[in-house]
Amino acid sequence: MKKIKKSERHQEIKKVLKNNPFFTDEELSEKFGVSVQTIRLDRMSLNIPELRERVKSVATKNLQKVKSLGEGEIVGELIDLQLNKNAISILQTDESMAFSKTKIVKGHYIFAMAETLALAVIESNVALIGVANVKYRVPVKAGEKLVAKAEVINKRGSEYFVRVWINVNNDQVFRSKFRLVSIDLEV
Amino acid sequence: MKKIKKSERHQEIKKVLKNNPFFTDEELSEKFGVSVQTIRLDRMSLNIPELRERVKSVATKNLQKVKSLGEGEIVGELIDLQLNKNAISILQTDESMAFSKTKIVKGHYIFAMAETLALAVIESNVALIGVANVKYRVPVKAGEKLVAKAEVINKRGSEYFVRVWINVNNDQVFRSKFRLVSIDLEV
């Protein structure tokens, strides 16, 4: 490790911790060939919290994200539901859902929103077995608020057909038709 | 807090820490009206690591998850790529991707796999603007290994058409056609 200047080391520390927040001060001090105290001073002036706080923050941030895709949850916020008839959900998009260069929301977020709403509108345990007429009409930009509407359009035995539209300000950005079937549970 | 038995407390502790791993032993001891040492013994016999380890594990797990859906990454493992021609990826599914009751893999994982492979096969920066002929043919069970194949079937100006199939043991479980357009970047 060749000797580098304070300002340079500061940049490096920020970079290193950005893509791996799990280094202790001691490990960093070895990495940069300076004392632990120097690393502490560096963190102070860069307003970087201690290891345990960094780890905690990563843990809590992503726990929220995972939970929103978890058991029984729907992607977005369910604001209206008439079982076996129709449902409405909204989803506030942000940059974490988008490609960082283009700021265009990744398609599977939109799809997940539609899918989970389609599942939510049916009361029983269903599995998605078919999707038809899917169309992404215009790209969604990070920050736009999506409104999804689901409508059960047909039921044949244990098979349901659900249509889902997603709009931004009344402009349709997505639409599709889902085919769902009830699943019998053996517990 | 009424007095409960050891076994009952054990179940409760597991449950509590499952949906919030951020409690200290002291907080748990207050919650259950027992001493800190009892909580420690409980954790020992349940093989539950200490707070800091729990936090760290949540953090690393979710950091991986975020990274695997991050910049330029594809869902699954890219095993073959001929730019602008075709690509193959594989994805080992597990229970974390499935509905816990039915063990059926959630549709958006499959969709994300197809979408990211379609994006990967095109060299430039593209946005997904259309999907057609999507079909989930049979449900995928947790544990099954998905093989996705993408093929560029047409190119009109900045617009690409990519077909993606996903198979489990040569049985097709998904197929679709993506429409992608190049994006001009202003940095």
Next chain:
DNA sequence: TAATTATTAGTACCTGCTACTAAAACATAG
């Protein structure tokens, strides 16, 4: 009632810090 199981108490030690004081090393200007 005795034996067993569960709970509590207490001590020493650990990691990865914070907060602080003070000395040493280095750089730069006059």
Next chain:
DNA sequence: CTATGTTTTAGTAGCAGGTACTAATAATTA
């Protein structure tokens, strides 16, 4: 070259949230 300021290093005390251990006390059960 010396004085001044900046940067780095050293060292101490204390904290949170533990581990690992010993030992005593309470509650259950045979």
